[in-house]
Amino acid sequence: MIKKEVNREGWEQIADGLAAKTSTLLGLWAERECVHICIHDPATGVSVATLQTPDKSYPSVARKHLPALRMERAIADLFGLKAEGSPDRRPWLDHGKWPVRTPFVPVPASTTPALAYTFLPVEGEGIHQIPVGPIHAGIIEPGHFRFSANGETVVRLEERLGYVHKGIEKLFEGADLATAAKLAGRISGDSTVAYAFAFALAAEAALDIKVPPRAQDLRGIMAELERIANHFGDIGAICNDASFSLMHAHCGILREETLQHADACFGYRLMMDRIVPGGVTADLGAAEAVRLLDWTDSAEKRFDELMQMYEDTASIKNRTNTTGIVSEELVQLYGAGGYVGRASGRRFDARHHAPYPPYDGLEFDIPVLKAGDVNTRLWIRAYEIKQSFILIRTFVQRLPQGKIMATLPSPVPSSEGREGMAQVEGFRGDILVWLRFAGDGRIARCYPRDPSWFQWPLLEVAVKGNIVADFPLCNKSFNCSYSGHDL
Amino acid sequence: MHTLLAKSLITKPLTIAAPQPDPAALAELAQALDQRARRLLGHSLSIREVDAGSCNGCELEIHALNNAFYDLERFGIKFVASPKHADVLLVTGPVTHNMKIALERAYAVTPDPKWVVAVGDCACSGGVFAGSYACAGPVSAVIPVDLHIKGCPPQPIDLLKGLLALLATVSATGDVATTGT
Numbered sequence: 001m002i003k004k005e006v007n008r009e010g011w012e013q014i015a016d017g018l019a020a021k022t023s024t025l026l027g028l029w030a031e032r033e034c035v036h037i038c039i040h041d042p043a044t045g046v047s048v049a050t051l052q053t054p055d056k057s058y059p060s061v062a063r064k065h066l067p068a069l070r071m072e073r074a075i076a077d078l079f080g081l082k083a084e085g086s087p088d089r090r091p092w093l094d095h096g097k098w099p100v101r102t103p104f105v106p107v108p109a110s111t112t113p114a115l116a117y118t119f120l121p122v123e124g125e126g127i128h129q130i131p132v133g134p135i136h137a138g139i140i141e142p143g144h145f146r147f148s149a150n151g152e153t154v155v156r157l158e159e160r161l162g163y164v165h166k167g168i169e170k171l172f173e174g175a176d177l178a179t180a181a182k183l184a185g186r187i188s189g190d191s192t193v194a195y196a197f198a199f200a201l202a203a204e205a206a207l208d209i210k211v212p213p214r215a216q217d218l219r220g221i222m223a224e225l226e227r228i229a230n231h232f233g234d235i236g237a238i239c240n241d242a243s244f245s246l247m248h249a250h251c252g253i254l255r256e257e258t259l260q261h262a263d264a265c266f267g268y269r270l271m272m273d274r275i276v277p278g279g280v281t282a283d284l285g286a287a288e289a290v291r292l293l294d295w296t297d298s299a300e301k302r303f304d305e306l307m308q309m310y311e312d313t314a315s316i317k318n319r320t321n322t323t324g325i326v327s328e329e330l331v332q333l334y335g336a337g338g339y340v341g342r343a344s345g346r347r348f349d350a351r352h353h354a355p356y357p358p359y360d361g362l363e364f365d366i367p368v369l370k371a372g373d374v375n376t377r378l379w380i381r382a383y384e385i386k387q388s389f390i391l392i393r394t395f396v397q398r399l400p401q402g403k404i405m406a407t408l409p410s411p412v413p414s415s416e417g418r419e420g421m422a423q424v425e426g427f428r429g430d431i432l433v434w435l436r437f438a439g440d441g442r443i444a445r446c447y448p449r450d451p452s453w454f455q456w457p458l459l460e461v462a463v464k465g466n467i468v469a470d471f472p473l474c475n476k477s478f479n480c481s482y483s484g485h486d487l
Numbered sequence: 488m489h490t491l492l493a494k495s496l497i498t499k500p501l502t503i504a505a506p507q508p509d510p511a512a513l514a515e516l517a518q519a520l521d522q523r524a525r526r527l528l529g530h531s532l533s534i535r536e537v538d539a540g541s542c543n544g545c546e547l548e549i550h551a552l553n554n555a556f557y558d559l560e561r562f563g564i565k566f567v568a569s570p571k572h573a574d575v576l577l578v579t580g581p582v583t584h585n586m587k588i589a590l591e592r593a594y595a596v597t598p599d600p601k602w603v604v605a606v607g608d609c610a611c612s613g614g615v616f617a618g619s620y621a622c623a624g625p626v627s628a629v630i631p632v633d634l635h636i637k638g639c640p641p642q643p644i645d646l647l648k649g650l651l652a653l654l655a656t657v658s659a660t661g662d663v664a665t666t667g668t
Contacts, residue, residue: 097584103620134589137568139536139550141543142586163585164540167621183615189544189640233547246488252554253501259551269642270544309488483542 001205001421002047011051011059014039018065024335025454026423027432028061028071029447030079032105036447037061038421038432040335046354048421048434057082067334067454078169079104091115093162093486103170122148122156130468134163141482145471152467157460165486172435172446177203177408180443181276184433187448188484189270193219193226194426195448195484196275198433201356203277204406206420206437211357212403215279217395220358221292222262222271222280223424224388224395229258230427231381231388232303234479238378239310241472242319250306254299261295264288279405289396296389307382320375324462324474327372334454338429339380340478344372350425358395374477415441426451428481450484501555505562505651506644512652515634531563532654535573535597539590539629540580540622544640545607549577551643552650564650570597575653578630581609581616582623594630602633602653606646611635 006014014037017023023041030036035058038048051058060083062069072083073092080102096115100106122129127148134142144160168187172180184199185192197219204211211219236251259269266274266282274282284292310316328345330336341348349366351359367383369376416439424431429451438444455478463474538546552559559565567573570593582590594603605626608614616622626632636649 095585097587098620099584100620106620134586135537135570135593139538139546139566141538141541141546142589163589164538164580164583165585165621166540166581166583166616167619168616170621171616171619179615186542186544186615186639189542190547192542192544233550246491249555250491252551253556256551256554256556270547270640272544272639305491309491313488481543483540 001419002044003419004047004049006049006051008051008059010049011037011061014049015059015061015064015068017041018061018068021333024332025061025065025067026335027434027447027449028068028075029434029449030075030081030104031445032079035075035081036434038434046421046423053081056080057084059084060086062086062088067457070457071453078102080107090117093165095162103167117160119146119158119160120156124150124155126150127155143482147468147471149468152469154463154466154468154471157463157471159456159460161456161482162486164483166483168487169445169447172443174438175443177277177441177443180435180446182273184446184448185272185275187487188450188481189272190230191226191426191428191431191450191481191484192270192272193222193275194424194431195433196273197223198422198424198426198431198448199435199446200275200277201422201424202420202433202435204420205422206418206435207277207415209278209406209408211279211406213400214283214402215404215406216357217399218266218280218282218284218404219275220395221284221392222266222274223426224392225258225262225265226271227427228385228388228392229255229262230479231385232258234476235310235378235381237479238320238374238473238476239316241476242316244310244313244316247306247310247316250302254303254306257295257299261288261292265292278408279403281405283404284396284399289399293393293396296392300386300389303382303385310378317375319470319473320378320477321373322371323374323470324466324477325371325373326458326462328370330458330461331372334458336429336454336458337425337451338427338455339377339384340455340458341429342366342368343376343380345370348430350423350430354423354430356422356424359391362391362394364391374473377477415439417444428452428479428484429455431484448484448487450481450487452480452482452485456480456485502558502561503556503644506648508652508655509645509648510652512634512636512649513656516652516656531565532575532650532657533565533567533573534575534577534650535567535570535593536577536579537570537590537593538579539586539610539626540583540616541607541609542580545579545610548640548643549579549606549646552646557643557647559647559650562651562654564654570594573597574601574657576601576603576630577606578603578626578632579606579610581613581619582626582629583621584623585621587623587629590626590629602657603630604634604636604649604653605632606636607641608637608639611637614639 077094239247415437
């Protein structure tokens with residue numbers, strides 16, 4: 001990781017580079033006295049630039065590069081730092097319900113006026129609005145969708161998120177390593193392994209901890225099991241939203257089997273707290289490993305049959321083909337990761353493009369398609385499941401003997417100011433975690449960036465021009481995280 | 488598709504045997520339910536799930552109740568889309584301030600008699616998010632709670648045992664009913 005301090009001019013140059021598409025935005029976050037921006041430049045790699053903010057403001061990146069917009073609004077809500085020239089000053093995470101304003105520099109809410117929130121205007125004859133949420137009809141996370149429709153056709157979707165904001169970034173502040181690792185595993189429950197993984201890698205980078213090879217491969221097995229479980233669930237759920245319940249039922253069986261194997265192998269269905277800084281907390285027994293391998297064969301065979309059935313069923317294909325299209329230009333601009341990016345031609349997978357153990361040195365395919373519709377996002381998942389089966393077999397078969405935990409220095413010697421960053425490919429896309437330690441081994445600041453930050457805005461585009469009834473299909477095919485985004 | 492359907496006819500069901508209701512849950516519920524409510528509801532319960540700030544881990548396991556292994560509907564328990572159709576609110580999360588009003592409104596429009604089940608450590612105690620400026624506290628700090636199902640997240644089998652205890656109490660004619668009133 002390249003790290004540099006920049007002045008306002010340097011900050012503007014970074015924004016210009018993003019706008020010119022010579023680099024991709026990976027994250028934008030703040031501290032009380034500064035803002036940080038993380039970008040990926042193909043020429044120089046990943047870098048973090050820091051701008052001091054003595055005037056409590058900084059030049060808006062979003063005025064040149066829109067993907068930064070919601071992050072700037074979140075920074076204003078949490079730190080009170082203003083983005084100068086921002087095209088949208090509305091709050092984002094702060095709904096005016098917290099007892100404090102700008103919780104990192106708390107001001108009692110009673111002393112500042114409540115925040116107004118106006119949805120963007122939509123004009124035209126016959127346009128009507130459909131407000132949906134925060135509580136949705138299904139068993140899913142809360143958020144508000146404001147549809148403006150002309151008849152059945154969606155003219156504009158505006159998302160309003162932040163309902164599940166739990167103050168996670170603030171809770172990290174001052175947390176000891178064990179507490180912080182636990183918290184990281186609860187940023188988004190469906191990606192608990194990926195978040196714990198990213199947090200552990202960032203902490204290990206900061207503290208120069210070497211993870212034993214066996215623990216590295218076990219992490220790989222857990223991460224791929226999590227990916228498979230979620231992809232099974234998503235494929236079933238997408239089909240279910242077009243009333244193809246047979247796929248849903250059978251994908252549900254495969255998902256349940258995945259979780260039961262995770263439970264048998266690592267003692268936890270969703271594998272929370274199995275990955276911690278230094279290694280893993282559960283070892284894989286020989287008998288469980290054999291059963292896991294046998295299952296991958298049986299599950300893969302059954303999954304192939306299901307996907308054949310999907311492909312052969314015209315009624316479902318009629319719903320998923322050409323529905324919710326996202327252009328390659330937009331996924332490149334937003335740096336959208338995961339199946340959202342890869343279904344629209346953006347070839348990026350952190351396991352390959354920012355390799356970390358145990359994926360470094362491994363050859364595996366990164367499925368990329370172009371059509372960018374619901375069907376393509378579903379197929380990317382299907383192809384990734386196949387790759388994950390291969391990876392699980394590789395890790396199980398080559399699993400070295402040895403320790404599963406590095407010896408952690410206790411207390412951490414001179415951790416003051418040590419920083420670490422990691423990018424991990426979760427099932428949804430690349431997760432970024434940046435952290436800095438305080439002197440006593442506690443976390444001074446931790447910023448986790450969910451892949452959803454760069455996917456949610458594209459859902460608004462994907463649904464435009466589709467009928468309202470196809471929104472659930474579009475939404476499920478994205479399956480963005482609310483909790484990971486709202487923090 | 489036909490092959491798959493034909494195969495389903497000859498394969499054994501995956502559905503697990505019904506577990507016993509959780510005794511601890513039965514004891515907690517015995518306080519909460521009166522005879523009248525039991526008569527009204529008979530042997531079925533409609534549940535509205537409300538995520539009030541969960542990390543979504545609980546939602547994943549609640550979802551699992553509908554899969555072929557746990558098959559919640561065989562017990563007469565089903566999830567409904569509106570709180571207006573519900574007997575039970577299944578609430579997860581440390582109740583964020585941003586979700587508090589939505590939760591209160593969902594509770595207000597759920598017709599009586601109604602019960603609230605707090606699912607997961609966050610809903611029961613705030614979990615790892617307890618004390619945050621953004622959280623209002625456990626579910627019981629916002630609306631009355633009749634049953635707590637702990638876990639992070641609770642396993643589907645634990646959810647099932649808790650819900651069966653609720654159903655048993657609601658529809659009981661024998662022992663539980665007498666201890667409950």
